[in-house]
Amino acid sequence: EEEEEAEGEAGAAEEEDGEFLGMKGLRGQLGRQVADHLYANIDILRPYFDVEPVQVRARLLESMIPVKMINFPQKIAGELYGPLMLVFTLVAILLHGMKTSDTIIREGTLMGTAIGTCFGYWLGVSSFIYFLAYLCNAQITMVQMLSLLGYGLFGHCITLFVTYNIHFHSLFYIFWLVVGGLSTLRMVAVLVSRTVGHTQRLILCGTLAALHMLFLLYLHFAYHKVVEGILDTLEGPNMPPFQRVARDIPVVSNAVLNTTTKTVALTL
Amino acid sequence: FAGLADVSISEEIPVEGQITVPVGSHSPDEDGSTLDEPVRETIMRDLKAVGKKFVHVLYPRKSSTLLRDWDLWGPLVLCVSLALMLQGGSADSKDDGGPQFAEVFVIIWFGAVVITLNSKLLGGTISFFQSLCVLGYCVLPLTVGMLVCRLVLLAGSGTISFIIRLLVVLAMFAWSTLASTAFLADSQPPNRKALVVYPIFLFYFVISWMILTFTPQ
Numbered sequence: 001e002e003e004e005e006a007e008g009e010a011g012a013a014e015e016e017d018g019e020f021l022g023m024k025g026l027r028g029q030l031g032r033q034v035a036d037h038l039y040a041n042i043d044i045l046r047p048y049f050d051v052e053p054v055q056v057r058a059r060l061l062e063s064m065i066p067v068k069m070i071n072f073p074q075k076i077a078g079e080l081y082g083p084l085m086l087v088f089t090l091v092a093i094l095l096h097g098m099k100t101s102d103t104i105i106r107e108g109t110l111m112g113t114a115i116g117t118c119f120g121y122w123l124g125v126s127s128f129i130y131f132l133a134y135l136c137n138a139q140i141t142m143v144q145m146l147s148l149l150g151y152g153l154f155g156h157c158i159t160l161f162v163t164y165n166i167h168f169h170s171l172f173y174i175f176w177l178v179v180g181g182l183s184t185l186r187m188v189a190v191l192v193s194r195t196v197g198h199t200q201r202l203i204l205c206g207t208l209a210a211l212h213m214l215f216l217l218y219l220h221f222a223y224h225k226v227v228e229g230i231l232d233t234l235e236g237p238n239m240p241p242f243q244r245v246a247r248d249i250p251v252v253s254n255a256v257l258n259t260t261t262k263t264v265a266l267t268l
Numbered sequence: 269f270a271g272l273a274d275v276s277i278s279e280e281i282p283v284e285g286q287i288t289v290p291v292g293s294h295s296p297d298e299d300g301s302t303l304d305e306p307v308r309e310t311i312m313r314d315l316k317a318v319g320k321k322f323v324h325v326l327y328p329r330k331s332s333t334l335l336r337d338w339d340l341w342g343p344l345v346l347c348v349s350l351a352l353m354l355q356g357g358s359a360d361s362k363d364d365g366g367p368q369f370a371e372v373f374v375i376i377w378f379g380a381v382v383i384t385l386n387s388k389l390l391g392g393t394i395s396f397f398q399s400l401c402v403l404g405y406c407v408l409p410l411t412v413g414m415l416v417c418r419l420v421l422l423a424g425s426g427t428i429s430f431i432i433r434l435l436v437v438l439a440m441f442a443w444s445t446l447a448s449t450a451f452l453a454d455s456q457p458p459n460r461k462a463l464v465v466y467p468i469f470l471f472y473f474v475i476s477w478m479i480l481t482f483t484p485q
């Protein structure tokens with residue numbers, strides 16, 4: 001950053017005044033203002049990215065452990081690196097799930113849908129819960145809410161990573177209840193510790209729990225239909241040819257995985 | 269300077285003038301000398317610079333060429349060729365099953381911008397365009413991998429072809445990630461390298477996934 005400023009200043013020294021990247025006069029000044037504005041905004045966000053790898057790891061593991069002390073406000077780290085990386089990881093996992101299930105998006109793109117879903121959930125639900133928290137007099141800031149919900153997506157990432165590859169409805173339900181439930185419980189406990197009054201606690205935590213668990217349910221079932229159809233055809237004695245031939249490789253590998261796990265489950 | 273110790277200037281004489289800092293390297297546009305050279309020379313000079321950077325990506329060593337003289341021609345060429353090769357990979361011609369040109373283009377540039385912003389926010393010393401330059405050039409192994417995949421797909425699309433493609437794409441993905449890490453991780457404080465490497469890993473993983481799941485019509 002410093003070297004770019006120095007370069008800019010040296011450039012200004014050897015060229016005329018008011019020139020920025022070769023653009024003279026008003027446009028040059030405008031360009032410089034835009035660059036300054038961008039770097040000023042980066043500096044606003046900088047404190048939220050001041051984190052060490054060990055801290056990120058610790059917070060990831062903590063996000064699955066519900067706290068027991070709800071009598072005094074629990075500390076929430078106001079950090080945005082971990083949540084942002086988790087949202088991007090969820091996007092990547094969702095993309096994998098969509099390709100595996102041969103989802104065809106007509107009005108848009110696969111990538112756009114994945115990014116829109118994940119970021120929409122993170123930002124939208126955070127804002128909504130923050131608004132509810134404001135109504136219920138809960139002690140939480142927007143950055144803390146973003147951080148809390150972002151780390152809560154860790155459970156979603158694990159569940160979807162496993163269940164997009166091993167298609168077992170019962171396995172998914174177990175993961176949904178256990179993993180999804182643990183991360184929801186953690187978020188709920190933290191919010192309860194920061195809210196006073198039974199009705200307020202109920203409203204806030206009920207909404208968050210419902211949205212979080214339903215989102216995981218939605219992510220699983222929205223991209224599951226086609227693979228389910230193939231699973232049913234595999235169970236029959238005659239194997240009809242696959243109806244969809246779009247991506248043979250993931251289907252083949254999934255079929256192999258499913259038959260292997262089924263045989264393992266049957267022998268146990 | 270010892271001899272100047274007893275020199276004194278009268279206060280009535282105003283000291284004025286211009287202080288110009290001599291710039292080390294003469295920028296060629298300053299005296300307009302490159303305006304007169306043949307177009308071929310200009311293009312060849314830029315092509316040689318791009319080619320030198322390609323070589324630096326293929327054999328990543330600790331060198332600062334990629335960082336010092338950044339340019340975005342190489343990334344543009346790589347991005348466009350990768351997007352062209354990835355276009356329209358779906359079995360059903362009626363549906364938009366495969367990534368379209370604009371999608372791949374936007375993913376690469378948006379991803380590179382996000383990684384750059386992230387590394388700057390984590391306290392990196394590298395500038396915005398230098399980082400974009402490095403990330404763009406390190407897409408080269410994946411573009412080569414895509415070419416190989418397309419050639420393999422011409423031969424057939426069975427399980428063996430899938431295994432070959434999987435190995436090729438995995439190797440290229442590792443190469444890309446290692447190459448970009450070699451250039452970018454040095455600009456970070458030492459204990460935070462993992463925080464910068466992870467988004468780069470995700471970025472090249474998504475591109476590798478798009479390459480691996482590509483099936484031609």
